[in-house]
Amino acid sequence: MRIIIDVPKRVDHEQRRRQIGEALLRIASTRGLQSATMREVAAEAGVSLRLVQYYFHTKEALLLAALAYLGEQLTERVSASIRALGPVTPRTVVYGTLTAVLPTDDESVRLTRAYTGFYTLVFSEPEMGERHGATYPDKLESLLARHIAAAQDAGEVAADVDPPLTAAALVALTNGLGSSVLGGQRNGAAALRILEDQLGRLFRAP
Amino acid sequence: MRIIIDVPKRVDHEQRRRQIGEALLRIASTRGLQSATMREVAAEAGVSLRLVQYYFHTKEALLLAALAYLGEQLTERVSASIRALGPVTPRTVVYGTLTAVLPTDDESVRLTRAYTGFYTLVFSEPEMGERHGATYPDKLESLLARHIAAAQDAGEVAADVDPPLTAAALVALTNGLGSSVLGGQRNGAAALRILEDQLGRLFRAP
DNA sequence: TCAATGATGATACGCATGTATCACATTTCG
DNA sequence: CGAAATGTGATACATGCGTATCATCATTGA
Structure with a gap:
C-alpha cells in the first residue's frame, strides 16, 4: 500500500479559499453578514458560484473559515x-x-x-x-x-x-x-x- | 360634510395588534428575531397569515409596533x-x-x-x-x-x-x-x- | 331590508437562497 | 497514450419568504 500525499495539482486550494473567505469578510464589513450569500460572495471574489461551492462544500464551512481569517x-x-x-x-x-x-x-x-x-x-x-x-x-x-x-x-x-x-x-x-x-x-x-x-x-x- | 369617527366595528384593533406583536416578541425571545417570519408570528399568535397582514400592512410596521411594546x-x-x-x-x-x-x-x-x-x-x-x-x-x-x-x-x-x-x-x-x-x-x-x-x-x- | 363596509380565509406570485446535477475542460500519472 | 482525477461552468431544484389577489361572511347604518 502506497501513501499518497495528494497535494492539489493545478491551483493552490488554500489561496483560493482565502480569496473567497476574504470576499465574505469584505461583504460582512460593508453590507452585513446577512448579505453574504453564496452568490454575493462569489461575485465579490470574482469567481463563479460553483467555485464557492467547490472550495467550501457548505455555507457553514465558508463561514467558519472566514471567521478564522x-x-x-x-x-x-x-x-x-x-x-x-x-x-x-x-x-x-x-x-x-x-x-x-x-x-x-x-x-x-x-x-x-x-x-x-x-x-x-x-x-x-x-x-x-x-x-x-x-x-x-x-x-x-x-x-x-x-x-x-x-x-x-x-x-x-x-x-x-x-x-x-x-x-x-x-x-x-x-x-x-x-x-x-x-x-x-x-x-x-x-x-x-x-x-x-x-x-x-x-x-x-x- | 359629516365627520365620522370610524371606530372599529367588530374587534378591538389595538388588542389584536398587541396580541400579534407580543407573539413576535415571544418568538424573538426564544428562536431569535430572524425566525420571526410573518407565518411564524401568525401561528404563534393563533391567527391566520392574512390577519397579520391585515393588522400590519407590512412587516416593518409589525416590527416597529413590537419594538414599541x-x-x-x-x-x-x-x-x-x-x-x-x-x-x-x-x-x-x-x-x-x-x-x-x-x-x-x-x-x-x-x-x-x-x-x-x-x-x-x-x-x-x-x-x-x-x-x-x-x-x-x-x-x-x-x-x-x-x-x-x-x-x-x-x-x-x-x-x-x-x-x-x-x-x-x-x-x-x-x-x-x-x-x-x-x-x-x-x-x-x-x-x-x-x-x-x-x-x-x-x-x-x- | 339591503347595500356598504369590516373582518377573515385560501391561495397564488415573484423572488432569493442553499444545494444539487450535468457537462466539459485540463492536468496528471501508471 | 489514455484513463482517472481535478477544476470550472451553466443551470435546475426545493424551500421559504413578503406580499398580493380573490372570495366569503358578518355587521352596520340609512
Whole structure:
C-alpha cells in the first residue's frame, strides 16, 4: 500500500479559499453578514458560484473559515497596536489591546462590523459557536487579567481591584462601546474618550 | 360634510395588534428575531397569515409596533426594579436600572434577547432605527448621568468622576455583559458580580 | 331590508437562497 | 497514450419568504 500525499495539482486550494473567505469578510464589513450569500460572495471574489461551492462544500464551512481569517486579522491588529505604543508594559498592553478592538478608524470599523456579524450569528445558530471553539473575548480577558495583576504588583493599579473581574468589565465595556458606535449612537472618538476615562481611573497609583 | 369617527366595528384593533406583536416578541425571545417570519408570528399568535397582514400592512410596521411594546416592557421592568430597592436614592436608581436590564432571570433574558435582536437588526437596516426615534441606551445614559451627579453632590461618588462619561460607560458595560451572557460566555450571576464590582467602586465615598 | 363596509380565509406570485446535477475542460500519472 | 482525477461552468431544484389577489361572511347604518 502506497501513501499518497495528494497535494492539489493545478491551483493552490488554500489561496483560493482565502480569496473567497476574504470576499465574505469584505461583504460582512460593508453590507452585513446577512448579505453574504453564496452568490454575493462569489461575485465579490470574482469567481463563479460553483467555485464557492467547490472550495467550501457548505455555507457553514465558508463561514467558519472566514471567521478564522477574521480572528487572525484581529490578533494581528492587536499585536501591532501594542507594538506601536512603544515599550511593552502592562499598561501599554491593556491600552493597546482595548483601543485596537474599538471601532475608531477604517480598519477597526471593518473588523468590528464583521466580528459583530459573527457574534450575532451565534445567537441564532449556537452550533456554529460550538464548532468554533474558544471565543475571542475569553482570550482577551485572560490576557488583560494577567497584565492588570502585573500592573498591580508594580503599584500602578490599586491593590483592591480584582484582576479577572476588572478585565471582564473592560472587555465588556469595549464591546458595548463598539456596539454603540456601530449602532450610530456615537462616533469612535467619543467611545475612545469613555474608554480612556475608565482606563485612566484604573491605572492610577493610589 | 359629516365627520365620522370610524371606530372599529367588530374587534378591538389595538388588542389584536398587541396580541400579534407580543407573539413576535415571544418568538424573538426564544428562536431569535430572524425566525420571526410573518407565518411564524401568525401561528404563534393563533391567527391566520392574512390577519397579520391585515393588522400590519407590512412587516416593518409589525416590527416597529413590537419594538414599541418591548420598550414599554423594558421601562416597566426598570421602574419595578427601582421600586423594589426601597427608598429612591441616586444609588438605588443606578443599581436598579442597570441590574434590571442585565439578563439574570427569565424575564430579563427574554427582554434582552428580544432587544438584542432589534438592535442587531438596525445594523443591517439602518432605516428602521431612524424611524424608531431616540434609542433606549440614550435615555438610560441621561437618566444615570443625572443620578450620578446627584450622588456626587451627596458625597457618595468621588468628585472627579465625569457623570455623562461614567453613565455612558456603565450602560456600555451592561450591554456588553448582556451580550456575553446571551452568547453563552458566562451566566447572569457572573455578569452581575462584574457589574456590582464596578458599581461598588463607583459608589464609594473618597 | 339591503347595500356598504369590516373582518377573515385560501391561495397564488415573484423572488432569493442553499444545494444539487450535468457537462466539459485540463492536468496528471501508471 | 489514455484513463482517472481535478477544476470550472451553466443551470435546475426545493424551500421559504413578503406580499398580493380573490372570495366569503358578518355587521352596520340609512
